[in-house]
Structures are given as structure tokens and as C-alpha cells.
Amino acid sequence: MKPHLTSISDIAKALGVSPSTVSRALKDHPDISEGTREKIKAFAAKVNYRPNALALSLKKQVSHTIGIVIPEIVHHFFSSIISGIEDIAYSKGYRVMICQSNEDFGREEMNVQALLDHRVDGLLVCMSKSTEDFSHFLSVYRSQIPMVFFDRVCKEIDTDRVITDDFNGARLITSHLIETGCRKILHLGTQPHLHIGQERLQGYMQALKDNNIPFVPELALKCDTPQTVLEHKDIILSMADKIDGVFAVNDSTAITAMHILRENGYRIPENISVAGFGDDPVANLVFPTLTTLEQQGYQMGQEAMNLLLERLSQPESELKSRIKVFQPELKKRNSTKAIKAK
Amino acid sequence: MKPHLTSISDIAKALGVSPSTVSRALKDHPDISEGTREKIKAFAAKVNYRPNALALSLKKQVSHTIGIVIPEIVHHFFSSIISGIEDIAYSKGYRVMICQSNEDFGREEMNVQALLDHRVDGLLVCMSKSTEDFSHFLSVYRSQIPMVFFDRVCKEIDTDRVITDDFNGARLITSHLIETGCRKILHLGTQPHLHIGQERLQGYMQALKDNNIPFVPELALKCDTPQTVLEHKDIILSMADKIDGVFAVNDSTAITAMHILRENGYRIPENISVAGFGDDPVANLVFPTLTTLEQQGYQMGQEAMNLLLERLSQPESELKSRIKVFQPELKKRNSTKAIKAK
């Protein structure tokens, strides 16, 4: 039994009218008499008729579907972005197709291709860590399909973007570490080609500079996941006696670093202060609770979707591309010391 | 500028052949001469031709897309299920559309409707907490569209299911609490209409019975989220002196309960032991680390997708519906005491 859902022509045949009449009746076209209109509507309701979205998209050349390409939905920041996107999208009658790249370039390429194949009306994307080639995005750009980047943006392509002020955030939290007495702060950052990681590193360096603390290159590690922290465990522990603070590029690495430090007898924050980025819910659950920066994922998702909607509603207009910047907010918790009363 | 992607007839026009020839050439149909085949393939590659998935689905009456209806992707258990599903799906050439119900019945209804509108080939669903009416699923069932439930199943409908052995898991971990010396164990559970919650409550009760400990109804609270824990804060604290263990229906409520207990001077596990369900990654990050049950989300997702694939490949067969049961594994950590050497 192949599952055949009832179509307009099924209704037409059953009622002895033409498909066009059914189509018009269902959407209250004035050409249809009240009698047949009611008859058709009643029958359609009885058999629970639902228009075939595929046929509709094909005919209308609009799918009312937007595609999301995102690294991994397991991370709270990303899933809250998705919620923000979805809530706006649903309220405007759009559906979303979510694709995970799993931080893998090849999968990311496949994902955008599949979304284009499905003729999404627009794309919302956060790049994977491993993409350094942007040709797949460039081809989207050239085929005039609206696309907005969020969080991890592609600065080589001129599109709308929604980002957090990574530079300022990093500067803010590094300054906080310094205010609480830290002088030798280890930075756990990302690969250099990630824009976001560059900004955070720069913010960290700026805070040092602001406070006349020299930047020590050895104190900046490429280490941005729990796994890489564990791989660098020996290095980190070998430096532990020489540092009094850690600023990690995200909360999960901050927490992992905090754990290996505690396991080896260091007290947080008495010996070493630790700070993260993102304010993942776990930050409140770990011991000690983690000082970090709140990133407004949900709002960023909403904003990204709103930007996309504007593009979709004005396909002709040559809008200049816009950049929305969200300011992260410091969440002071127990992994950093209280600020000394001077 | 409307973004028109190149179609088969575009190629046909450009090369002075018919669309059918292009179609056949691209798929190496023997009717086409090598010359024209090469010419067509070369041109298609040059313009980066990609078949329109919508038109294909409409024509073939198969979308190679499956729909997922899931409560909330923020939870690690659910997002690992999704990863399991995706990995199998992708390897078999299927795409997935993910819909979040946000534990809301109305949204769940909308979601399955939208997925049906998009003519998904099959459905993978985990019910929301609030659904007590199953008519939307029943109509899927009646229209012969393959559907498999996972985790929170609908036992009113005879479909394939992938579940964890909630009864056994609850019995296992409650027994562990008892072995470590607990006698008065508070159970934080879900609404009674959730099958999963019933099973866990029954497992809890069975473990008590196994050890000749009377079941005290007052010790079973309906409280299954961090929010509801906070709402019941006073009640829980008022009972804290009379209990020596807590078994919560999931990790986040266990952790929240653990926190309010610690904040009020109770030591975990010396005064009160705490156990969860699910082995969320945070269980390893909180203090003390949480004893819980590992649920193999990724494998469950894989299994669910495999069951669905079998249905899809044998549409005619009247397979009896199958139930796959996963055994959760006890993860002993520091929120429960060591088992006394006898």
C-alpha cells in the first residue's frame, strides 16, 4: 500500500468538477458560485485535504523554507540560536531545514548543496571551524539566494551578519581577571583562521595592553575543546605554577581546564582564576560556578531570521549588507575572585 | 533578480536537444550516443547543474526525506539521538527535517502536519510531555506512512518503537541507592500519563519492594524539570531531614535538587545521596559528580532510523511492529556513597 494522500484532482473527480474549480473554490475565488464552493470545501474538510507543499513550491517557485547550516546542535548556544530562528520563522509561515556540519568542511559543502537542491528561499549559516575555502558560499551568493551569517561569519563575502562583539567581550573578561589580581593569564583559543578566535585573542591582548601587562606568546594556546584540553594536559599543568588565571574561548574548555587544575591540587579561584565565554547553562552547575560572558543566542537567532526576512520580502532591492553586533555581558561567578576593595 | 537555477530544459535549449535527451544523458541511459552524452555532461558540469529536488520528489512520489518530531534539541539526550538518526540517514541518501515541539501539544500537531505536507517518506517521533490526544499520530498511521516512535512512545498506536528499559534502569539505580545505605528515597518523577515516567516510578517501587522497604506515596513528587524543582523547593527542603536519598527522573532535575540541598547545608552524599537518569555530560562536570544511568541516545537514533529504513524498503510487507529495548547502564559517581564492604 503506497500512501496516496488525496489531491485536488481526487476531489475534482469525486465531485464531477474540474481541478481548477476546486483550486479556486478552496481559496474563495469569486468566480465560483457559493453552492459549489461550499460543496467543495465540505468535501475537502471531510477527506482532510492538504495541499502538496512540493507541488506548490515547484509551481510558485518559492518554498517558504529556509535552510540552517550550523556546526553542532548539542551546544546550548547553537540550539538557542535555532530556537530564536524558528520562533520568528514559524510566526511568518516559514519552515526551517536544519543541517549540522559537525565542524566538517565536506559535510558543510554537502549541506548547502542539499539545501539548494531543495530550493530553500534563503540560508542562515554559521561556518564550521574547518572551512577555509568559501567557494560553496560564494556560489550561493552569486546565485542571488539571500544568506545571512551568524556568529562565525565569512568576512570574504559581503552579506548580512549577526555577531557578538568578541573583541569587547574578551577584553571585558580579561580586564575582570586583571582587576581581581591576575597578571599571568593563560589564553585557550581557536585556530587562527577563525575570525571569532582572532577577535577574542585581540581582545585579550588589548586588555593586557590596557593594564601594561606584557603579552607572552607562550601563554596563548590553540586549544578550544575539552578534547584538545586533555591533549594539552601536560603542557597546561607544566605552566600551572607560573599562571594565576585562565581565559578560555568557550565554557566547555574553561570547565575542562578547571577540572584538570583542581585534580592536580590547584584551588580555583584562590590559586588560579578561570573564565569562559558563552554562559552555557553548565557554567552555573559546575563547581566552582564559572565566570563567563553571556551571549544572547536566542536574540541573535531572531535577529538573523529577521534580516533574512527583509531580504526575502524585497528581492529586488539592493540593500547594503548590514552587520548586527551583540554585546556580551559579564557573568561574575565563583571561578574568579572578588574585586579587591582598593 | 529572482534566483533561477539552471534546469534540464535550459540545458536542452542551449544545446538544441530535447529535455528527455538531457535527462537520459545525465543518467547514462544507453539510448543516448556517446557524443551527445559527453556534450551534455560537459555542459551540465560547466553550469553546475543540479536537479531540482522538489520536482524529483513530486515526480517520483518519494522525497527521500524523513521527518523528526522531537521535544527540544537543547537536551543532550535528544541531540545525540538526532546525530544517530542523521548519520544513518545520510549514509542511505536520506535527508531529515527536524521539528521541535517544545513540549507543546499544539506545536507537535503543527509539526506532523507540516511534515506530511512536505511529503516526508517517514516519521520519527518522540512525543511531547503534554500530548494526551493521539489523533494526529493516528491519522499518520492510517495514511500508511511509516512511523517509528523513540523514547517517549505512544502505546495506543501499533508501530515500531525504540525505548530504553526505564523500569529496569530505575530499579537498578534505586537498588544501588539502597545498597549504599539509603532507606528513605525521594523520587522526583513526571506526570502520570507519560509512559516513561510510569515505568521509572514502577522500577523505583520494585526496588523498594525487593528490599522490603515500604513505599511512601509522599516521597514521590511530580517534579521533572529544574523549574519545577525550584517551585517545590520548600516542600523538598521540608522533607530533607527525613530522607537519605533522591532519585530523579532525569539529570537536570537531579542536579538542581542537589544544588538546593547543598545550599541548605546538606552534604552530598554523606547526608543525602542523589541519582539521576540519562548521563548528560554535565553529570561529569557538577560537584559532586552525579551517579546516573547512561542512555545510549546515539545508538537509539541509529536503531530508530534503521527500523524506518526497513519499512521504507518493504512498503508492501505487513511486518509485525517491533520494539527495540536498550538497557541503561549504571554510572557510579560521587553523588552516591561507596557500597559498604559487608
Added chain:
DNA sequence: AACGTTGTCGCAAACGTTTGCGGTAAAAAA
């Protein structure tokens, strides 16, 4: 020379919709 093969290709229908246009009847206007 007449026939059957074989190799290449196009026509047209179909999937489910929408919509411009034309048609037919009855009603209104002349």
C-alpha cells in the same frame, strides 16, 4: 529490392498546483 534491426532521439503524459484565457449559459439591456 524488400525486409527486419539497431541506434538515436523527441513527443507527450504524468506528478499536484495555479492561472490566463476562452466558452457557455442565463440574465440584463437594447
Added chain:
DNA sequence: TTTTTTACCGCAAACGTTTGCGACAACGTT
């Protein structure tokens, strides 16, 4: 009564594909 209007409805094309069937050459076979 004839003509024009109005109300109502169907035809057919189109969106991008696939595919059965038929067409028409250029062959090979008697």
C-alpha cells in the same frame, strides 16, 4: 427579439522531472 453583460466553469500551459512509446534514419539480412 437581438445583443450585451454577467456568472460560472473548464482547457491548457507551466513549474522541472522521468519514461513509455513512437519516429526515423542508417544499417544488416535475405
